Amino acid sequence: MSEATIHDDHHDHHDHKPTGIGRWLFSTNHKDIGTMYLIFALVMLFLGGASAMVLRMELFMPGIQIVDPDTYNNLLTNHALIMVFGMVMPAGAGMANWMIPMMIGAPDMALPRLNNLSFWLLPMAGTMLILSMVVSYFPGTGTPVNTGWTLYPPLSVQSGMGMDFLIFTIHILGISSILAAINIVTTIVNMRAPGMTWFKLPLFVWSWLFTGLLLIMIMPVLAGGVTMLLFDRHFGTSFFDAAGGGDPVLFQHLFWFFGHPEVYVLLLPSIGVLGLIIPTFSRKPLFAYKPLVWFMAALTALGMVVWAHHQYTIGMSLNATTYFMIGTILISIPVGMMLMSFIFTMWRGAMTFETPMLFGIAIILMFSFAGVTGVMLAVVPADLQYHDSYFVVAHFHYALIPGSVFGLYAAVFYWLPKWTGHMYNETHGKIFFWWTTLSFNLTFFPQHFSGLAGMPRRIVDYSPQFADFNYLSSVGGMLFGLSHLLFLYIIIKTVKGGEKAPANPWEGSMIGTTGLEWTLSSPPPFHSFSTPPSVK
Amino acid sequence: MSELKQIFKRGLLLIASTLFSIPAFAVREYNLPEPASTITREIYDLHMLTATVATIIMIIVTGIIVYALIKFRKSTGYQADQNFNHTWFGRWSWALVPAIVLGIDFSVAGSAVKTLGNIESHDPAAVTVKVTGSQWKWTYDYMEDGVKIVSNLNKDIPSTDDLYLRDVDNRLVLPINQRIRFLHTATDVLHAWWVPAIAYKKDSIPGYINETWTMIDKEGVYRGQCAENCGTGHAYMPIVVEAMSEANYAEWMNEQKLAMVAAVAESSADKTWPLAELMERGEKLYNTNCAGCHMPTGTGLPGVFPALKGSAVALGDLAKHNEVVLKGVAGTAMAAWASQLNDLELAAIITYERNAWGNDTGDAVQPADIKAAR
Numbered sequence: 012m013s014e015a016t017i018h019d020d021h022h023d024h025h026d027h028k029p030t031g032i033g034r035w036l037f038s039t040n041h042k043d044i045g046t047m048y049l050i051f052a053l054v055m056l057f058l059g060g061a062s063a064m065v066l067r068m069e070l071f072m073p074g075i076q077i078v079d080p081d082t083y084n085n086l087l088t089n090h091a092l093i094m095v096f097g098m099v100m101p102a103g104a105g106m107a108n109w110m111i112p113m114m115i116g117a118p119d120m121a122l123p124r125l126n127n128l129s130f131w132l133l134p135m136a137g138t139m140l141i142l143s144m145v146v147s148y149f150p151g152t153g154t155p156v157n158t159g160w161t162l163y164p165p166l167s168v169q170s171g172m173g174m175d176f177l178i179f180t181i182h183i184l185g186i187s188s189i190l191a192a193i194n195i196v197t198t199i200v201n202m203r204a205p206g207m208t209w210f211k212l213p214l215f216v217w218s219w220l221f222t223g224l225l226l227i228m229i230m231p232v233l234a235g236g237v238t239m240l241l242f243d244r245h246f247g248t249s250f251f252d253a254a255g256g257g258d259p260v261l262f263q264h265l266f267w268f269f270g271h272p273e274v275y276v277l278l279l280p281s282i283g284v285l286g287l288i289i290p291t292f293s294r295k296p297l298f299a300y301k302p303l304v305w306f307m308a309a310l311t312a313l314g315m316v317v318w319a320h321h322q323y324t325i326g327m328s329l330n331a332t333t334y335f336m337i338g339t340i341l342i343s344i345p346v347g348m349m350l351m352s353f354i355f356t357m358w359r360g361a362m363t364f365e366t367p368m369l370f371g372i373a374i375i376l377m378f379s380f381a382g383v384t385g386v387m388l389a390v391v392p393a394d395l396q397y398h399d400s401y402f403v404v405a406h407f408h409y410a411l412i413p414g415s416v417f418g419l420y421a422a423v424f425y426w427l428p429k430w431t432g433h434m435y436n437e438t439h440g441k442i443f444f445w446w447t448t449l450s451f452n453l454t455f456f457p458q459h460f461s462g463l464a465g466m467p468r469r470i471v472d473y474s475p476q477f478a479d480f481n482y483l484s485s486v487g488g489m490l491f492g493l494s495h496l497l498f499l500y501i502i503i504k505t506v507k508g509g510e511k512a513p514a515n516p517w518e519g520s521m522i523g524t525t526g527l528e529w530t531l532s533s534p535p536p537f538h539s540f541s542t543p544p545s546v547k
Numbered sequence: 548m549s550e551l552k553q554i555f556k557r558g559l560l561l562i563a564s565t566l567f568s569i570p571a572f573a574v575r576e577y578n579l580p581e582p583a584s585t586i587t588r589e590i591y592d593l594h595m596l597t598a599t600v601a602t603i604i605m606i607i608v609t610g611i612i613v614y615a616l617i618k619f620r621k622s623t624g625y626q627a628d629q630n631f632n633h634t635w636f637g638r639w640s641w642a643l644v645p646a647i648v649l650g651i652d653f654s655v656a657g658s659a660v661k662t663l664g665n666i667e668s669h670d671p672a673a674v675t676v677k678v679t680g681s682q683w684k685w686t687y688d689y690m691e692d693g694v695k696i697v698s699n700l701n702k703d704i705p706s707t708d709d710l711y712l713r714d715v716d717n718r719l720v721l722p723i724n725q726r727i728r729f730l731h732t733a734t735d736v737l738h739a740w741w742v743p744a745i746a747y748k749k750d751s752i753p754g755y756i757n758e759t760w761t762m763i764d765k766e767g768v769y770r771g772q773c774a775e776n777c778g779t780g781h782a783y784m785p786i787v788v789e790a791m792s793e794a795n796y797a798e799w800m801n802e803q804k805l806a807m808v809a810a811v812a813e814s815s816a817d818k819t820w821p822l823a824e825l826m827e828r829g830e831k832l833y834n835t836n837c838a839g840c841h842m843p844t845g846t847g848l849p850g851v852f853p854a855l856k857g858s859a860v861a862l863g864d865l866a867k868h869n870e871v872v873l874k875g876v877a878g879t880a881m882a883a884w885a886s887q888l889n890d891l892e893l894a895a896i897i898t899y900e901r902n903a904w905g906n907d908t909g910d911a912v913q914p915a916d917i918k919a920a921r
Contacts (some may be wrong), residue, residue: 073706080779081778084778116637122801148850150850151850153850166736166777253753253754259737259752259754297633299640300638302640304639326752329667340656343648347644348645355636357616360610361619361621376608383602386597391666426859441734463578465770467741472712472782474711474898475707475709476713477707518860
């Protein structure tokens, strides 16, 4: 018995994993929880993608093809919520869980049990989210949720029981995100290894510090807004009902006070990933690292005070609109600075073009494009034409797919060797890159034009004058959706086996950064750093 | 294996032939429609300016990246310049790049602020039209003349026709070369009235009155549709504006006033309407105003919109039926129709609902009944 105890103590810091289902249910290990986050995100990616493919099939040609108008808008609402709350945010949190303790030289996250809770809330919320879509097909439950993810009243007050499910889903998701954000911020502030000063932190860690702070500031506002909506629906209040002295526009302000910073929540982790990938494959330190961090802070602050540019058409005063216009246009400065930093990291580097780098380059190009259409949209008079048209749909898909989703894909390819201990197949990776990037552009580029020509968003059916661009979009959408089967295949194949990955599979990954994560074996030991590493 | 290859080849051929058929498409519209009013022309010019600036920036960025991709490759033996971050550019780019971006920003914002001022100007207008959005139609009130137009989707157009979902039963008619003020509001949920060629959008919000204006300078027919998601029928709320010369407009307005007077006279005439005549009028009015939710067959949409066929309301007490139609049902999509239709029209609709699809009550509801129930 005593021998066993000594034995245990001796091996405490080595791979001493719990086994069975308990390893996952009661996990306090940052890598296991990170893995669960990533698997959850991958499942949601396919659910959200499948609903998007139904939408694109419906829009293949004029006339009603496969779904009725309410089902269309129900799927549309769920596509957005699944992708934003089910896919991108958990994927970002999963990567933060996996990488941040290793990057800052910590043994684990600062609050491991909180970490367990913040993950295990997610499957519950995900189930509720799916129920919110399905429940309206049972008798007596009222209209499906047909509002779009913005849930604007009074339409959302008209919706049936699905909306109540959705409101509680948002509450649970909000708790999960706030807990995860608190954990990550605490870890970054308190758990850095000796010598790991602020300006030695990898950009990914910085980006998550700002993301975490944003989440803590904005999620309560959304939770408050949807709670008021719940009260309007069931308890006779009229926060958003003009007939009772309320204001339908108030909800829009609350929603976008959350919704605009949320865009940066989705975006910043991927920007952080690019800040590692571009230097690695350019074999040159990140250009203008310190200013980039400061500009990221500026972006966080500025992003909190420009929300009403999503609502230029509500009839604000001239002064208010002018302020929001100028504030929004100024966002181009920090964003321009980020892109500049990446471009001049590549400049005079010695580039190679592995899959993560291909994604990185494509992101810089396509995200720049989202940036310039963003400035076009920021200009109020022009926005009074673009608003709620497909031009907006094209813009935000260019911002969110390259800006955040492709960033996550790049990260997956960059870190798969570290996570699994196996190299992925580079040829497969490259085929996936070209397939997904080209079909993405085929899907969303034409939508700029159908929007300008006058096609509004969130319509199930349209006039034949918009048919050509929609046809292209639908063909592209199908190809884009299918490309993800290859993605899934690559991930499964790499997890199962493949060429053994060294501790540091990328030649340039240690240039200009502390790179602690690359000093650990691939895959890393169950507990990352049990004694603090030395940071040069 | 060879079979698989065959299938793969055929698949490729199909995709290729689909893609190559693209040039055969007649792409008619790919930009904002040609403006036909002073204010939309100003917006159009601003749009072209920002689009041009955006294109130039993209060309420059792409150019730099493509040059870097060609020049700085490891495979050509290029050595990374580890000192690049310490050159003068590396030291000062953080100030230089934002300064350039700021310059571009202010040149864009400068011209935008001027146009914005024009959009928000409140000069007196010759014609004021109150535009009311409701699920799922537009109502136009000519404030000076007291004339009202209710505009519904024209449902008779096949989905192959260019006017599919872009045509209405009653157009909004406006004079050219006169300043027109629009007042936007809604009765139920949010809507947005948007006709890109002549009118930018502001939301129609219940409890709010938003103001926009235009001065159309070309005669013609301009089309648009509801731009803010308003539920089930959002795709089915087109807008058609017919702009005509001032003389023709005045003539048209006179006709409307005469028709209005005639309708009021007919509705309040001391006459007992026979069932058959009410049914005939009722069917037409029902299909325009009610069939969107309750369906032409009276079956509604199970779980969403109640059926009228065999329903307790349509077969039950007439007073209750009148009340539902006149006052609506709070908290649902059922609108209050009292202010939207006259006594005769409402009597015809209610008669139709009580006698169509096997609802054989035999009731012939008279305009006087409706008047009493108001």
